[in-house]
Amino acid sequence: MGAYIKAISYYLPEEVLTNADLVRIFPQLTEVEIFRATGIRKRHITPHGIIGSDLAYLSAIKFFDEHPIKKKEIDFLLFCTHGSDYNGPSSACILQDRIGLPNHCGAMDIPYGCTGFVYGTAIAKSLIESNLAKNVLLLTSDIPTTVIRPENHELRAIFGDGAACTLFSISKNNSSIGDFVFGTDGRGAKNLIVRNSGRREPVTMEYLEKNSDAGGMLNGTMEMNGAEIFIFAVKVVPTMVKQVLEKNNLQQDDIDLFIFHQASGFLLEILRKKLKIPKENFFVYLENVGNTVSATIPIALKEAIKEGKAKTGDKILLAGFGIGYSWAGTVIQL
Amino acid sequence: MSDINDFIKKIEAEFEEISPGSLNPGTNFREMKDWSSMHALIIIALIDTEYGISLNGEHMRSVSTIKELFDLIGKKKVTQQHIND
Numbered sequence: 001m002g003a004y005i006k007a008i009s010y011y012l013p014e015e016v017l018t019n020a021d022l023v024r025i026f027p028q029l030t031e032v033e034i035f036r037a038t039g040i041r042k043r044h045i046t047p048h049g050i051i052g053s054d055l056a057y058l059s060a061i062k063f064f065d066e067h068p069i070k071k072k073e074i075d076f077l078l079f080c081t082h083g084s085d086y087n088g089p090s091s092a093c094i095l096q097d098r099i100g101l102p103n104h105c106g107a108m109d110i111p112y113g114c115t116g117f118v119y120g121t122a123i124a125k126s127l128i129e130s131n132l133a134k135n136v137l138l139l140t141s142d143i144p145t146t147v148i149r150p151e152n153h154e155l156r157a158i159f160g161d162g163a164a165c166t167l168f169s170i171s172k173n174n175s176s177i178g179d180f181v182f183g184t185d186g187r188g189a190k191n192l193i194v195r196n197s198g199r200r201e202p203v204t205m206e207y208l209e210k211n212s213d214a215g216g217m218l219n220g221t222m223e224m225n226g227a228e229i230f231i232f233a234v235k236v237v238p239t240m241v242k243q244v245l246e247k248n249n250l251q252q253d254d255i256d257l258f259i260f261h262q263a264s265g266f267l268l269e270i271l272r273k274k275l276k277i278p279k280e281n282f283f284v285y286l287e288n289v290g291n292t293v294s295a296t297i298p299i300a301l302k303e304a305i306k307e308g309k310a311k312t313g314d315k316i317l318l319a320g321f322g323i324g325y326s327w328a329g330t331v332i333q334l
Numbered sequence: 335m336s337d338i339n340d341f342i343k344k345i346e347a348e349f350e351e352i353s354p355g356s357l358n359p360g361t362n363f364r365e366m367k368d369w370s371s372m373h374a375l376i377i378i379a380l381i382d383t384e385y386g387i388s389l390n391g392e393h394m395r396s397v398s399t400i401k402e403l404f405d406l407i408g409k410k411k412v413t414q415q416h417i418n419d
Contacts, residue, residue: 227375227391234379270376273350 039265
Protein backbone atom coordinates (compact mmCIF):
# COMPACT_ATOMS: atom_id res chain seq x y z
CA MET A 1 0.00 0.00 0.00
CA GLY A 2 1.21 3.43 -0.92
CA ALA A 3 2.03 6.41 1.24
CA TYR A 4 0.62 9.90 0.72
CA ILE A 5 0.66 13.35 2.29
CA LYS A 6 -2.44 13.49 4.49
CA ALA A 7 -2.25 16.90 6.16
CA ILE A 8 0.04 19.90 6.73
CA SER A 9 0.18 22.77 9.22
CA TYR A 10 2.84 25.40 9.65
CA TYR A 11 3.96 27.92 12.20
CA LEU A 12 5.77 31.26 11.76
CA PRO A 13 7.16 33.38 14.59
CA GLU A 14 5.24 36.63 15.14
CA GLU A 15 8.07 39.12 14.75
CA VAL A 16 8.68 40.24 11.16
CA LEU A 17 11.44 42.03 9.28
CA THR A 18 9.90 44.06 6.45
CA ASN A 19 11.64 45.65 3.46
CA ALA A 20 10.99 49.04 5.12
CA ASP A 21 12.86 47.76 8.21
CA LEU A 22 15.77 46.64 5.99
CA VAL A 23 15.95 50.04 4.29
CA ARG A 24 16.05 51.73 7.70
CA ILE A 25 19.05 49.54 8.64
CA PHE A 26 20.69 49.70 5.19
CA PRO A 27 19.93 53.16 3.72
CA GLN A 28 21.80 52.27 0.52
CA LEU A 29 18.95 49.85 -0.40
CA THR A 30 15.43 50.62 -1.56
CA GLU A 31 12.26 48.62 -0.93
CA VAL A 32 11.65 48.30 -4.68
CA GLU A 33 15.16 46.90 -5.27
CA ILE A 34 14.88 44.38 -2.44
CA PHE A 35 11.54 43.12 -3.72
CA ARG A 36 12.78 42.94 -7.32
CA ALA A 37 15.86 40.93 -6.32
CA THR A 38 14.16 38.56 -3.86
CA GLY A 39 10.38 38.54 -4.41
CA ILE A 40 10.09 38.97 -0.63
CA ARG A 41 8.32 41.71 1.35
CA LYS A 42 8.70 40.35 4.87
CA ARG A 43 10.38 37.51 6.78
CA HIS A 44 9.51 36.09 10.18
CA ILE A 45 12.23 36.24 12.82
CA THR A 46 12.48 33.91 15.77
CA PRO A 47 12.93 35.68 19.14
CA HIS A 48 16.22 35.28 20.99
CA GLY A 49 16.42 31.91 22.71
CA ILE A 50 13.71 30.26 20.58
CA ILE A 51 15.23 27.54 18.41
CA GLY A 52 14.26 25.13 15.64
CA SER A 53 12.67 22.49 17.82
CA ASP A 54 10.55 25.19 19.54
CA LEU A 55 9.10 26.26 16.19
CA ALA A 56 8.68 22.59 15.24
CA TYR A 57 6.82 21.97 18.52
CA LEU A 58 4.50 24.94 17.87
CA SER A 59 3.80 23.68 14.33
CA ALA A 60 2.92 20.25 15.76
CA ILE A 61 0.57 21.75 18.38
CA LYS A 62 -1.12 23.72 15.59
CA PHE A 63 -1.31 20.54 13.50
CA PHE A 64 -3.21 18.59 16.18
CA ASP A 65 -5.50 21.61 16.68
CA GLU A 66 -6.28 21.92 12.98
CA HIS A 67 -6.72 18.25 12.06
CA PRO A 68 -8.83 15.47 13.62
CA ILE A 69 -5.78 13.25 14.14
CA LYS A 70 -4.86 11.71 17.49
CA LYS A 71 -1.31 11.85 18.81
CA LYS A 72 -1.44 8.15 19.73
CA GLU A 73 -1.82 7.29 16.01
CA ILE A 74 1.68 8.61 15.23
CA ASP A 75 4.23 5.80 15.16
CA PHE A 76 7.24 7.63 13.68
CA LEU A 77 8.55 11.17 14.14
CA LEU A 78 11.09 12.72 11.77
CA PHE A 79 12.63 16.07 12.64
CA CYS A 80 14.51 17.85 9.88
CA THR A 81 16.63 20.90 10.72
CA HIS A 82 20.10 22.38 10.45
CA GLY A 83 19.70 23.79 13.96
CA SER A 84 19.35 20.89 16.40
CA ASP A 85 19.10 21.20 20.20
CA TYR A 86 22.19 19.20 21.22
CA ASN A 87 24.92 17.06 19.71
CA GLY A 88 23.09 14.33 21.64
CA PRO A 89 20.35 13.25 22.16
CA SER A 90 18.44 13.61 18.92
CA SER A 91 16.08 16.57 19.02
CA ALA A 92 13.38 14.20 17.72
CA CYS A 93 13.49 12.34 21.08
CA ILE A 94 13.00 15.59 23.00
CA LEU A 95 10.15 16.54 20.65
CA GLN A 96 8.43 13.15 21.09
CA ASP A 97 8.05 13.88 24.79
CA ARG A 98 7.24 17.56 24.43
CA ILE A 99 4.54 17.06 21.80
CA GLY A 100 3.14 14.14 23.78
CA LEU A 101 3.61 11.45 21.16
CA PRO A 102 3.36 7.83 22.34
CA ASN A 103 6.39 5.85 23.55
CA HIS A 104 5.92 3.28 20.79
CA CYS A 105 6.85 6.02 18.33
CA GLY A 106 10.19 5.92 16.48
CA ALA A 107 12.08 9.25 16.39
CA MET A 108 14.93 10.39 14.17
CA ASP A 109 16.66 13.63 13.17
CA ILE A 110 17.41 14.50 9.56
CA PRO A 111 20.14 17.16 9.51
CA TYR A 112 19.31 18.64 6.12
CA GLY A 113 18.60 22.05 4.62
CA CYS A 114 16.88 23.11 1.41
CA THR A 115 16.44 19.50 0.23
CA GLY A 116 15.21 18.37 3.67
CA PHE A 117 11.50 18.18 2.94
CA VAL A 118 12.00 15.99 -0.14
CA TYR A 119 14.41 13.75 1.83
CA GLY A 120 11.88 13.55 4.67
CA THR A 121 9.17 12.63 2.16
CA ALA A 122 11.38 9.85 0.76
CA ILE A 123 12.10 8.48 4.24
CA ALA A 124 8.42 8.68 5.29
CA LYS A 125 7.38 6.86 2.10
CA SER A 126 10.01 4.17 2.69
CA LEU A 127 8.91 3.65 6.32
CA ILE A 128 5.24 3.33 5.36
CA GLU A 129 5.63 1.27 2.20
CA SER A 130 7.99 -1.21 3.87
CA ASN A 131 5.41 -1.60 6.64
CA LEU A 132 7.67 -0.16 9.36
CA ALA A 133 5.21 2.60 10.27
CA LYS A 134 1.66 3.70 9.50
CA ASN A 135 1.58 7.39 10.38
CA VAL A 136 4.80 9.35 10.01
CA LEU A 137 4.98 12.94 11.27
CA LEU A 138 7.65 15.03 9.53
CA LEU A 139 8.65 18.29 11.20
CA THR A 140 10.78 20.59 9.04
CA SER A 141 11.99 23.63 10.93
CA ASP A 142 14.77 26.13 10.39
CA ILE A 143 16.04 29.30 11.99
CA PRO A 144 18.54 30.70 9.43
CA THR A 145 18.19 34.26 10.78
CA THR A 146 20.08 33.21 13.93
CA VAL A 147 23.28 32.50 11.95
CA ILE A 148 23.35 35.66 9.82
CA ARG A 149 25.69 38.54 10.69
CA PRO A 150 23.71 41.79 11.26
CA GLU A 151 25.43 43.66 8.40
CA ASN A 152 24.78 40.92 5.81
CA HIS A 153 21.88 42.51 3.96
CA GLU A 154 21.96 39.97 1.13
CA LEU A 155 21.19 37.05 3.47
CA ARG A 156 18.89 39.02 5.76
CA ALA A 157 16.76 39.93 2.73
CA ILE A 158 16.36 36.29 1.66
CA PHE A 159 16.02 34.14 4.78
CA GLY A 160 13.20 33.81 7.29
CA ASP A 161 12.42 31.37 10.12
CA GLY A 162 9.56 28.89 10.07
CA ALA A 163 8.40 25.34 10.71
CA ALA A 164 6.00 22.90 9.08
CA CYS A 165 4.37 19.72 10.30
CA THR A 166 3.37 17.15 7.65
CA LEU A 167 1.62 13.84 8.20
CA PHE A 168 2.22 10.87 5.90
CA SER A 169 -0.23 7.96 6.03
CA ILE A 170 -1.38 4.92 4.07
CA SER A 171 -3.36 5.90 1.01
CA LYS A 172 -6.83 4.49 0.46
CA ASN A 173 -7.25 5.96 -3.04
CA ASN A 174 -5.03 7.33 -5.83
CA SER A 175 -3.14 9.73 -3.56
CA SER A 176 0.51 8.74 -3.68
CA ILE A 177 4.18 9.63 -3.59
CA GLY A 178 6.07 8.75 -6.76
CA ASP A 179 9.67 7.85 -7.54
CA PHE A 180 12.55 10.07 -6.50
CA VAL A 181 15.66 11.55 -8.06
CA PHE A 182 18.54 12.41 -5.70
CA GLY A 183 21.75 14.26 -6.37
CA THR A 184 24.80 15.39 -4.41
CA ASP A 185 27.90 17.41 -5.22
CA GLY A 186 29.92 18.05 -2.08
CA ARG A 187 32.35 20.27 -4.01
CA GLY A 188 29.75 22.99 -3.45
CA ALA A 189 29.77 22.63 0.35
CA LYS A 190 31.91 25.75 0.80
CA ASN A 191 29.52 27.93 -1.24
CA LEU A 192 26.71 27.80 1.32
CA ILE A 193 27.94 26.92 4.77
CA VAL A 194 27.53 27.80 8.43
CA ARG A 195 31.09 28.63 9.49
CA ASN A 196 32.26 28.14 13.09
CA SER A 197 29.61 25.58 13.86
CA GLY A 198 30.26 21.95 14.77
CA ARG A 199 33.50 20.09 15.23
CA ARG A 200 35.44 20.86 12.04
CA GLU A 201 35.39 24.58 12.71
CA PRO A 202 34.37 25.18 16.31
CA VAL A 203 33.88 28.60 17.81
CA THR A 204 37.24 30.06 18.91
CA MET A 205 38.09 32.85 21.35
CA GLU A 206 39.17 34.99 18.40
CA TYR A 207 35.85 34.34 16.63
CA LEU A 208 33.86 35.25 19.75
CA GLU A 209 35.77 38.51 20.12
CA LYS A 210 35.27 39.36 16.45
CA ASN A 211 31.53 38.75 16.81
CA SER A 212 31.05 40.32 20.22
CA ASP A 213 28.95 43.05 18.60
CA ALA A 214 26.42 40.36 17.59
CA GLY A 215 26.24 38.36 20.81
CA GLY A 216 29.20 36.22 19.72
CA MET A 217 27.32 34.44 16.88
CA LEU A 218 27.49 31.33 19.07
CA ASN A 219 25.79 29.02 16.59
CA GLY A 220 28.05 29.95 13.69
CA THR A 221 27.87 32.34 10.77
CA MET A 222 26.23 31.59 7.44
CA GLU A 223 28.28 32.34 4.34
CA MET A 224 26.86 32.18 0.84
CA ASN A 225 28.49 32.65 -2.55
CA GLY A 226 25.34 33.86 -4.27
CA ALA A 227 26.74 33.69 -7.81
CA GLU A 228 27.92 30.08 -7.40
CA ILE A 229 24.61 28.99 -5.84
CA PHE A 230 22.73 30.65 -8.67
CA ILE A 231 24.82 28.87 -11.34
CA PHE A 232 24.41 25.56 -9.47
CA ALA A 233 20.60 25.89 -9.35
CA VAL A 234 20.24 26.97 -12.97
CA LYS A 235 22.39 24.00 -14.04
CA VAL A 236 20.96 21.28 -11.82
CA VAL A 237 17.23 21.99 -11.36
CA PRO A 238 16.02 21.80 -15.00
CA THR A 239 17.90 18.51 -15.49
CA MET A 240 16.48 17.14 -12.23
CA VAL A 241 12.92 18.08 -13.27
CA LYS A 242 13.36 16.20 -16.55
CA GLN A 243 14.76 13.16 -14.70
CA VAL A 244 11.88 13.18 -12.19
CA LEU A 245 9.34 13.27 -15.05
CA GLU A 246 11.12 10.44 -16.87
CA LYS A 247 11.37 8.30 -13.75
CA ASN A 248 7.65 8.70 -13.10
CA ASN A 249 6.70 8.15 -16.78
CA LEU A 250 5.15 11.58 -17.01
CA GLN A 251 5.27 14.46 -19.47
CA GLN A 252 5.71 18.03 -18.25
CA ASP A 253 2.06 18.70 -19.25
CA ASP A 254 0.86 15.95 -16.89
CA ILE A 255 1.99 18.00 -13.88
CA ASP A 256 -0.74 20.22 -12.43
CA LEU A 257 1.57 22.24 -10.22
CA PHE A 258 5.31 22.66 -9.75
CA ILE A 259 6.45 23.53 -6.22
CA PHE A 260 10.18 24.14 -5.90
CA HIS A 261 12.21 25.02 -2.83
CA GLN A 262 11.40 28.71 -2.42
CA ALA A 263 14.99 29.94 -2.67
CA SER A 264 14.39 33.44 -4.03
CA GLY A 265 11.86 34.99 -6.38
CA PHE A 266 14.42 35.95 -9.02
CA LEU A 267 15.92 32.46 -9.21
CA LEU A 268 12.50 30.79 -9.30
CA GLU A 269 11.44 33.00 -12.21
CA ILE A 270 14.63 32.11 -14.15
CA LEU A 271 13.98 28.40 -13.53
CA ARG A 272 10.32 28.71 -14.55
CA LYS A 273 11.27 30.43 -17.82
CA LYS A 274 14.06 27.94 -18.54
CA LEU A 275 11.66 25.03 -18.09
CA LYS A 276 8.89 26.89 -19.96
CA ILE A 277 6.39 26.22 -17.17
CA PRO A 278 3.25 28.40 -17.47
CA LYS A 279 2.85 30.82 -14.55
CA GLU A 280 -0.47 29.23 -13.48
CA ASN A 281 1.28 25.85 -13.01
CA PHE A 282 4.19 27.25 -10.99
CA PHE A 283 3.49 28.04 -7.36
CA VAL A 284 5.50 30.71 -5.58
CA TYR A 285 4.94 31.53 -1.92
CA LEU A 286 7.74 33.77 -0.77
CA GLU A 287 6.41 37.28 -0.43
CA ASN A 288 5.36 37.04 3.23
CA VAL A 289 7.74 34.35 4.52
CA GLY A 290 11.06 34.44 2.67
CA ASN A 291 13.31 31.40 2.29
CA THR A 292 12.63 29.22 5.35
CA VAL A 293 15.10 26.47 4.20
CA SER A 294 13.56 23.02 4.89
CA ALA A 295 10.11 24.48 5.58
CA THR A 296 9.55 26.26 2.22
CA ILE A 297 7.99 23.36 0.27
CA PRO A 298 5.38 22.27 2.87
CA ILE A 299 4.47 25.92 3.58
CA ALA A 300 3.98 26.53 -0.16
CA LEU A 301 2.06 23.25 -0.57
CA LYS A 302 -0.27 24.15 2.29
CA GLU A 303 -0.89 27.60 0.79
CA ALA A 304 -1.48 26.11 -2.68
CA ILE A 305 -4.13 23.80 -1.19
CA LYS A 306 -5.67 26.73 0.73
CA GLU A 307 -5.82 28.89 -2.42
CA GLY A 308 -7.40 26.03 -4.39
CA LYS A 309 -4.38 25.79 -6.72
CA ALA A 310 -3.60 22.26 -5.53
CA LYS A 311 -6.64 19.97 -5.37
CA THR A 312 -7.26 16.33 -4.55
CA GLY A 313 -6.04 14.18 -7.43
CA ASP A 314 -3.54 16.79 -8.69
CA LYS A 315 -0.03 15.71 -9.62
CA ILE A 316 2.53 18.02 -8.03
CA LEU A 317 6.24 17.99 -8.77
CA LEU A 318 8.36 18.86 -5.73
CA ALA A 319 12.01 19.87 -6.14
CA GLY A 320 14.45 20.69 -3.36
CA PHE A 321 17.97 22.02 -4.00
CA GLY A 322 20.66 23.94 -2.19
CA ILE A 323 23.09 23.60 0.69
CA GLY A 324 25.31 20.54 0.22
CA TYR A 325 25.14 20.84 -2.75
CA SER A 326 22.17 18.58 -2.58
CA TRP A 327 19.09 18.16 -4.74
CA ALA A 328 16.10 15.84 -4.77
CA GLY A 329 12.73 15.70 -6.47
CA THR A 330 9.57 13.62 -6.73
CA VAL A 331 5.96 13.77 -7.88
CA ILE A 332 3.15 13.50 -5.37
CA GLN A 333 -0.52 13.00 -6.07
CA LEU A 334 -2.77 14.77 -3.58
CA MET B 335 32.56 21.15 -30.82
CA SER B 336 29.47 22.63 -32.45
CA ASP B 337 29.69 25.85 -34.44
CA ILE B 338 29.05 29.40 -33.33
CA ASN B 339 25.57 29.51 -34.86
CA ASP B 340 24.47 26.69 -32.57
CA PHE B 341 25.92 28.63 -29.63
CA ILE B 342 23.99 31.75 -30.65
CA LYS B 343 20.76 29.74 -30.98
CA LYS B 344 21.30 28.33 -27.50
CA ILE B 345 21.76 31.81 -26.00
CA GLU B 346 18.68 33.09 -27.82
CA ALA B 347 16.64 30.14 -26.51
CA GLU B 348 17.81 30.86 -22.97
CA PHE B 349 16.37 34.38 -22.77
CA GLU B 350 12.71 35.10 -23.35
CA GLU B 351 13.48 38.74 -24.10
CA ILE B 352 15.87 37.94 -26.98
CA SER B 353 14.06 37.16 -30.24
CA PRO B 354 15.57 34.37 -32.38
CA GLY B 355 17.88 35.64 -35.12
CA SER B 356 18.64 38.92 -33.36
CA LEU B 357 22.16 38.00 -32.22
CA ASN B 358 25.28 37.59 -34.38
CA PRO B 359 28.91 36.70 -33.63
CA GLY B 360 29.83 40.39 -33.37
CA THR B 361 27.08 41.26 -30.87
CA ASN B 362 28.46 42.80 -27.69
CA PHE B 363 26.38 41.00 -25.10
CA ARG B 364 26.98 43.63 -22.48
CA GLU B 365 25.22 46.15 -24.70
CA MET B 366 22.14 43.94 -24.91
CA LYS B 367 18.91 45.42 -23.51
CA ASP B 368 18.65 45.18 -19.70
CA TRP B 369 21.94 43.24 -19.46
CA SER B 370 22.83 42.42 -15.84
CA SER B 371 25.26 40.24 -13.92
CA MET B 372 22.43 37.70 -13.62
CA HIS B 373 22.52 37.26 -17.41
CA ALA B 374 26.24 36.53 -17.17
CA LEU B 375 25.50 33.86 -14.55
CA ILE B 376 22.83 32.29 -16.76
CA ILE B 377 25.31 32.15 -19.67
CA ILE B 378 27.97 30.61 -17.38
CA ALA B 379 25.42 27.91 -16.39
CA LEU B 380 24.50 27.36 -20.05
CA ILE B 381 28.14 26.91 -21.09
CA ASP B 382 28.72 24.51 -18.21
CA THR B 383 25.69 22.39 -19.14
CA GLU B 384 26.25 22.42 -22.91
CA TYR B 385 30.06 22.30 -23.20
CA GLY B 386 31.19 21.02 -19.80
CA ILE B 387 33.35 24.13 -19.33
CA SER B 388 33.26 26.04 -16.03
CA LEU B 389 33.85 29.74 -16.55
CA ASN B 390 33.89 32.35 -13.80
CA GLY B 391 33.05 36.03 -13.56
CA GLU B 392 36.58 37.03 -14.54
CA HIS B 393 36.40 35.02 -17.77
CA MET B 394 33.12 36.74 -18.61
CA ARG B 395 34.64 40.18 -17.95
CA SER B 396 37.58 39.40 -20.26
CA VAL B 397 35.35 39.13 -23.35
CA SER B 398 32.68 41.34 -24.87
CA THR B 399 31.37 39.80 -28.10
CA ILE B 400 29.68 36.45 -28.59
CA LYS B 401 32.54 35.38 -30.89
CA GLU B 402 35.14 36.17 -28.22
CA LEU B 403 33.13 34.16 -25.69
CA PHE B 404 32.79 31.24 -28.12
CA ASP B 405 36.55 31.29 -28.83
CA LEU B 406 37.23 31.30 -25.10
CA ILE B 407 35.12 28.15 -24.70
CA GLY B 408 37.10 26.53 -27.55
CA LYS B 409 40.41 27.45 -25.92
CA LYS B 410 39.27 26.13 -22.53
CA LYS B 411 38.07 22.92 -24.13
CA VAL B 412 41.50 22.31 -25.71
CA THR B 413 43.26 22.98 -22.38
CA GLN B 414 40.89 20.63 -20.60
CA GLN B 415 41.42 17.85 -23.16
CA HIS B 416 45.15 18.33 -22.86
CA ILE B 417 44.91 17.87 -19.10
CA ASN B 418 42.73 14.80 -19.55
CA ASP B 419 45.25 13.27 -22.01
